[in-house]
Amino acid sequence: MSDVIDPTAAPAATAADVPPELLAQSLRQYFRAWWLRVRSGDSGVLPVVLAIVIVAISFQVANSKFLSAQNLVNLFEQSTVYMLLAMAEIFALLLGEIDLSVGLVMAFGAVVVAQLVQPNGLHWPWWAAIAVTLLACAAVGAIQGWAVARLRMPSFIVTLGGLLILEGVCIVLLGGSLVSIGNSRFTNERVLYDIFNGWFDPVVGWILLVVVVGAAVTGVLLSEARKRRNGLETPPRSLTALKIVLTTVAGIGLVAICNVNRAHSGTIEGVPYIIPIVLVVLAAWTVLLQRTRFGRYVYAIGGNPEAARRAGVKLVSVRIWAFVLASLTSGIAGVLFVSWQVSITTNIIKAANSYVLLAVAAAVIGGTSLFGGRGRTMHGVLGGLVIGGIYNGLYLLGVQSQWIDVVVAAVLLAAAAVDVLSRRGAPRQA
């Protein structure tokens, strides 16, 4: 189809239609195939990695504290909420839809979980509170997804109306002026508080790293060995080795940075709990989107809904589930959010609304297309890191918050322009 529409496309661009990486036999071939793909417009994570490097270098030059271990951990922590919301948004964006309610679903989750553990209220155990919160958020997603998928109302409007209604619901649930989880005398509140503010002992951090990297490496090696035995296409061994080494180095770097003492006085050292939490969500959604039938259907609908429908994909149920997963992920962000903010007020609920812009920005900056069918969960994490880095860096420089908004807006527009222009280069965009 693309050949018919775009006869002027370069041979390199046509090659990108068949993922050449799969066919590559050596590391050199792989890199050539990858480069062709980047040039054809499907640049993947390359731009966002470059953006992270640029952000890091420029803020480091402007303020030498930026890359200090203390600030980096801070930056990771602040970025996690953006990362989770961006991962949530990606489910909608992949379908070619949008979810404007992620920020308010996050606030909704935060209020619900905080109310459920109140010692002079419902006084639920923390795990039950979190489970019910996630279910409630998923239900919100199911209702919105139903309106989008079944009634075919524009997702944009459904989630716009949804966020307004949720804003009201949040204020109702809030009851008084604020709800707090900051009382450390109660175990449930302390556990919630520690999700964002707690950390592993340095030694535990190293052990975890070894276990995780070891398990991941074994898994990858075993699956490749099986593929090779069955005569399937496998990436070259050198590439696998390179990927393992890079992941290990990144992991070691992360743990090493987190294990530096970052307290002004006393000792605070170790990996914050939220970093593995985000990584678990990332891994789960990556597997879901890249390795399951549901994931393939999401990409199919995002690429061409009519074609997917004719191929027998149930548009309605896949769309509803995608919205459920988006709201569920926002609910996870909500649990982190209440742990981060400690107390939730009406003003914080209103402010939560602006997070949706950052979520969309993070997803698009990360490389997820606004037109559906292109993007990965990883993009949300990287994009969230860019947004978090910009916020953190400008804050360190003493820039006022209004200018930070201006910079984020410029970055969002730039990312959208890159998305549009890169799709123009790719043969897929007719």
Place this chain on the structure above:
Amino acid sequence: MTAHSGETPTETPGARTAVDFAAGHETAGADVPAGPLAQSLRQYFRAWGLQIRSGNSGILPVVLAVVLVAVVFEIITPEHAFLRPSNLVYIFGLSTVYMVLAMAETVVLLLAEIDLSVGAVALIGGVIAFKLVQQPGPGWPWWAAILATLACCGVIGALQGTLVARLKIPSFVVTLGGFLLFSGILVVILGGANGSLSVSSTAPNQRVIYDLVQGLIPPVAGWVALAVVVGIAGAALWLRASARRRQGLVTPPASLIAIRIALVALVGVAVVLVCAVNRGTALVAVAGVPWVIPIVFVVLGAWTLLLQRTRFGRYVYAIGGNPEAARRAGVSLVAIRTWSFALCSATAGLGGILLGSFFYGQYSTNTSDPGQLVLYSVGASVIGGVSLFGGRGKAIHGVLGGLLIGGIAYGVSLLNLGPLASPLEYIVPGGVLLAAVLVDVLSRRGTGSVTRV
């Protein structure tokens, strides 16, 4: 998304009848506008009924909704205070801001695009105008400040429109970025998070801006103005119809024109009558039509003329209906889209000046939430009957939708709901927005023109 949903070639009017075999006779009849062909009042009403049943219900639902809201709130508000003249005039003032913003949003929605920055651009416009008349400060005359504001906002819109029209970035993202950008710049112009600007009601130059919403036309002058406006408008309508009839063109029946003029006159009399009641005390009388009401009518007239009677307007509808067909017919998509965004932002800028005047000439970072303004303006347009899928809607829909939103917002605040008052401010507009879009979606499904998968 909405941005390219209209570009499927199956949406040409010809294909519409071909695709929708199941549609009844009414649908096929609605493709040829039956109204203009009607020769008698009875025929006209029959044609109108068919049109409504085919899903193209025009302003009827929103008018019914306005009546319903008025009746319901009159019944449920304490002491039945909703329809008191003082409250009605306050609702007019509050609604005018939403009306103007909804009219701004309408032109962009007609193109099947969206402008999420209207709220932020409106506030920027208001702040620019307020800044320019500051004394000490720039000290510009009020008319120059307003013109500069409209120009400034127009340029903002043209920039956003260029990104949408030329680079084909989805309007939703461009204006989302614009929303963030201008919300930030707004705080900068105001001079920080605690900054504020105000216009005085005593300084002669600033007073004009203060009076845009707060100022009153004395009742007698109001009656005279009403008579003049209705007289001129009625004469123009009547003369135009008779000119058309002389030339042998299709004209609506004379009785229909008479009814229309009578209805407009009736609405005008009602508004002036309500505003002429003394809303102050026996000692300090407050009576008269706020300046903002004729201002909104002028904006409405300008937008209606532009959209219904000029080539630009026809092109806007053509692009909204089917951009590819419009392009092949020789319409410059880039120019029309860019101009539409520019006009949208300029109108929004005017809305921002009115907003500042409505808040007694005060502008601070807490004056209004730009995000909520956008929601209300999109909501007002869609509730009024503008389709989100492009090509269907008029400026009057924005005005009626704005009145509805303003009425609901104020009615809810009158209810003395205590702790529930604040959440209902969000829930009610959200619910109304969803209901309106549902009606839009279902009514378009009836006409068979929604081919979205």
